[in-house]
Amino acid sequence: MNKVLGLKCKECGEAYEAGGSHVCDLCFGPLEVALDYDYIKSIISREKIEGGPISLWRYVDLLPVDSGWDPNVRVGFTPLQHAPRLGAAIGLKNLYVKNDSVNPTYSFKDRPVAIAVTKARELGYTVFACASTGNLASAVAAAGMKAGLETYVFLPADVEAGKITNAAVYGANLIAVNGTYDQLNRLCSEISDEEDWAFCNINVRPYYAEGSKTLAYETVEQLGWLAPDHVVVPIASGALYTKIAQGFREMVDVGLISNQSVRISGAQAEGCGPVAAAFAAGEQSFEPVRQPDTIAKSLAIGNPADGNYSLAVARQTNGVIESVTDAETVEGIKLLARTEGIFTEAAGGVTIATLRKLAQSGDIGVDELTVAYVTGNGLKTQEAVDGHVSVSVTIDPTMGSFEDAMDSRQQADMVWSAPQVTTG
Amino acid sequence: MPTIRIPSQLRNLVDGQRKMEVSGSTIRAILDELDAKHPGIKNRVLDENGEPSAFVGVYIGGEDIRFLGGLDAEVPEGTEVSIVPAAAGG
Numbered sequence: 236m237n238k239v240l241g242l243k244c245k246e247c248g249e250a251y252e253a254g255g256s257h258v259c260d261l262c263f264g265p266l267e268v269a270l271d272y273d274y275i276k277s278i279i280s281r282e283k284i285e286g287g288p289i290s291l292w293r294y295v296d297l298l299p300v301d302s303g304w305d306p307n308v309r310v311g312f313t314p315l316q317h318a319p320r321l322g323a324a325i326g327l328k329n330l331y332v333k334n335d336s337v338n339p340t341y342s343f344k345d346r347p348v349a350i351a352v353t354k355a356r357e358l359g360y361t362v363f364a365c366a367s368t369g370n371l372a373s374a375v376a377a378a379g380m381k382a383g384l385e386t387y388v389f390l391p392a393d394v395e396a397g398k399i400t401n402a403a404v405y406g407a408n409l410i411a412v413n414g415t416y417d418q419l420n421r422l423c424s425e426i427s428d429e430e431d432w433a434f435c436n437i438n439v440r441p442y443y444a445e446g447s448k449t450l451a452y453e454t455v456e457q458l459g460w461l462a463p464d465h466v467v468v469p470i471a472s473g474a475l476y477t478k479i480a481q482g483f484r485e486m487v488d489v490g491l492i493s494n495q496s497v498r499i500s501g502a503q504a505e506g507c508g509p510v511a512a513a514f515a516a517g518e519q520s521f522e523p524v525r526q527p528d529t530i531a532k533s534l535a536i537g538n539p540a541d542g543n544y545s546l547a548v549a550r551q552t553n554g555v556i557e558s559v560t561d562a563e564t565v566e567g568i569k570l571l572a573r574t575e576g577i578f579t580e581a582a583g584g585v586t587i588a589t590l591r592k593l594a595q596s597g598d599i600g601v602d603e604l605t606v607a608y609v610t611g612n613g614l615k616t617q618e619a620v621d622g623h624v625s626v627s628v629t630i631d632p633t634m635g636s637f638e639d640a641m642d643s644r645q646q647a648d649m650v651w652s653a654p655q656v657t658t659g
Numbered sequence: 660m661p662t663i664r665i666p667s668q669l670r671n672l673v674d675g676q677r678k679m680e681v682s683g684s685t686i687r688a689i690l691d692e693l694d695a696k697h698p699g700i701k702n703r704v705l706d707e708n709g710e711p712s713a714f715v716g717v718y719i720g721g722e723d724i725r726f727l728g729g730l731d732a733e734v735p736e737g738t739e740v741s742i743v744p745a746a747a748g749g
Contacts, residue, residue, distance in 0.1 A: 263714035265746035472749020
């Protein structure tokens with residue numbers, strides 16, 4: 236028996252063999268992996284998963300590859316951290332943060348790339364590639380080079396310096412493109428039509444996207460085999476958002492939990508919020524954004540491939556898709572750091588700021604068991620908080636200088652670095 | 660004359676050609692012209708309302724025609740039009 240039935244068009248249902256293809260030949264609809272849930276149900280169990288590797292490979296029965304190519308690379312099974320201080324600051328009593336910024340290359344992108352690189356090898360590709368907004372670049376560079384594949388990474392020339400360094404260090408071919416992410420994504424689609432490469436988010440995208448489901452599986456397992464009531468997920472292309480929804484459904488389909496009714500809410504930046512705008516307007520489809528303008532560059536996709544599917548997921552699950560300003564994003568970064576000790580990148584700031592907005596509007600109930608997905612590390616986008624955080628005071632290396640500083644602090648009733656939780 | 664790049668999903672309709680010269684001066688005219696020579700192309704690129712399918716991007720010199728006036732966007736001499744599946748990225 237094989238757990239993978241093949242690929243299937245999400246629009247017209249046409250079936251295809253499980254090869255390196257992402258688009259339906261008949262209708263241009265996206266292809267997705269078709270899994271045999273009855274078969275998977277017969278081989279999977281909580282005990283089997285709990286006895287598996289401390290990584291996303293513990294869920295290999297639900298993933299479209301035979302096995303992880305290198306179990307020594309620990310991708311996934313990141314902490315689900317109870318977040319009572321953040322919860323208190325924003326008025327939620329049962330809040331958790333899934334800290335996915337501690338993967339091997341410091342973002343959730345290591346998950347889909349783990350599946351994509353494994354599948355690329357299974358399919359016999361020798362070149363691995365991607366179109367990235369920044370985080371995917373380092374994930375693909377690291378995995379591709381470790382797997383011994385010739386690796387090409389395309390990213391916008393204006394991404395944060397930390398994202399360039401984090402991708403360049405692995406020695407892959409790093410190609411900076413003068414243009415928006417959407418322009419380079421279109422370029423890469425055209426390249427993938429001419430070159431026999433495994434472009435992880437183009438021709439092997441059906442497999443790649445499956446990796447993001449593991450964020451839902453882990454959440455359920457780490458909550459003690461319980462689905463949360465509400466989750467908040469950042470939306471760039473919408474692939475993460477829709478795959479997390481699929482992951483929760485699959486846990487029921489294969490009998491790991493008996494039911495779930497997770498409300499899936501989405502977070503976008505106001506300067507590139509095509510899905511949030513369409514949600515607010517009650518539309519079924521989004522209008523693309525030509526020139527994204529946000530500090531959350533990893534969410535700066537103006538033409539999100541899964542944008543319309545994300546709208547459908549939000550409505551089906553009674554979720555909300557909301558957007559926040561850059562200023563709110565910076566506050567979100569600081570709030571998470573100061574309450575829970577996690578320094579997230581700008582996209583995480585968008586997620587936390589959206590979480591706060593939805594808590595304050597009542598869209599998230601005070602008692603709902605809520606999980607916010609923090610998907611990238613703050614050290615990658617330090618520019619986002621430049622000018623917003625600094626040293627409290629600079630002193631000379633003498634006790635006198637220290638005591639003067641402490642005195643002036645008391646006199647001025649200053650608070651230097653105590654947690655300043657903004658709740659307003 | 661403008662040229663048009665044909666994605667692999669449509670090449671079976673145009674005898675395997677990857678790139679073709681066309682004479683139309685708008686996307687609408689170019690699609691009509693292609694469809695006259697290679698029937699079926701228009702139906703694959705446009706939806707039931709005659710608008711570009713949500714699953715296909717049409718570009719003039721790399722710019723999405725949704726920002727240029729849609730099917731009536733002008734195609735200057737010597738530019739390259741491309742038809743690209745939308746299900747990519749992220």
